[in-house]
Amino acid sequence: MNLREKEVSDSISVSSELIMPNDTNPLGNLMGGNLMRWMDIIGGICAGKHCEANVVTASVDHVTFSSPIFLGDVITLEAKVTRAFNTSVEVYVEVNACGTDGFNHRKTNHAYLTFVALHKETMKPKQVPKLKPISEQELAMYESAPRRRELRLILAGRMEAKNATLIKDYFKRL
Numbered sequence: 001m002n003l004r005e006k007e008v009s010d011s012i013s014v015s016s017e018l019i020m021p022n023d024t025n026p027l028g029n030l031m032g033g034n035l036m037r038w039m040d041i042i043g044g045i046c047a048g049k050h051c052e053a054n055v056v057t058a059s060v061d062h063v064t065f066s067s068p069i070f071l072g073d074v075i076t077l078e079a080k081v082t083r084a085f086n087t088s089v090e091v092y093v094e095v096n097a098c099g100t101d102g103f104n105h106r107k108t109n110h111a112y113l114t115f116v117a118l119h120k121e122t123m124k125p126k127q128v129p130k131l132k133p134i135s136e137q138e139l140a141m142y143e144s145a146p147r148r149r150e151l152r153l154i155l156a157g158r159m160e161a162k163n164a165t166l167i168k169d170y171f172k173r174l
């Protein structure tokens with residue numbers, strides 16, 4: 001098993017979609033569920049590359065739809081690993097949209113997704129390579145990841161709030 005430390009750039013994944021009639025609701029806006037599907041796919045590709053394994057989606061943190069995406073827009077999804085834990089990785093997916101002419105460029109969505117690497121034979125969680133953040137932005141996301149992890153594990157009923165030391169410390173500092 002190759003558990004060498006990996007950099008964010010080793011697994012950055014990007015894809016683009018042209019929004020077609022079948023992707024939209026009756027108002028001509030991209031359906032939220034379609035967007036979430038593409039976010040899940042690009043996130044999974046990125047996590048799989050980092051983990052060098054098959055991965056499954058364990059959770060998707062809240063996705064907001066602040067800016068509509070229209071029929072005929074082009075969206076670009078970019079996924080990067082922000083932190084590797086023991087058997088899971090947190091992946092940040094950002095979506096940007098523009099017209100087919102490249103104008104009206106805007107960030108429309110982002111979300112943090114968690115993927116778990118599985119052994120091919122047993123389908124049990126397996127250890128993942130560590131992540132080595134390089135840039136300031138990578139470092140900031142890396143350092144805040146354990147706090148986000150605590151929150152999502154509490155919301156998933158996998159951690160008791162009383163044990164969430166990082167979140168407690170964070171709010172104490174405000």
Ligand SMILES: CC(C)(COP(=O)(O)OP(=O)(O)OC[C@H]1O[C@@H](n2cnc3c(N)ncnc32)[C@H](O)[C@@H]1OP(=O)(O)O)[C@@H](O)C(=O)NCCC(=O)NCCS
Pocket residue numbers: 056057058059085086087088089114116125152153156158
């Ligand atoms: C995700 C899954 C593999 C976890 O299996 P498990 O037996 O509960 O394994 P563990 O308790 O050992 O947890 C494994 C990792 O998953 C993480 N995890 C589990 N549930 C999680 C959640 N809701 N959010 C974030 N991470 C989660 C744990 O924190 C752990 O990470 P770590 O090892 O890096 O600390 C299992 O719940 C599963 O197979 N879920 C279905 C996945 C799937 O089908 N996804 C597609 C949805 S349609």
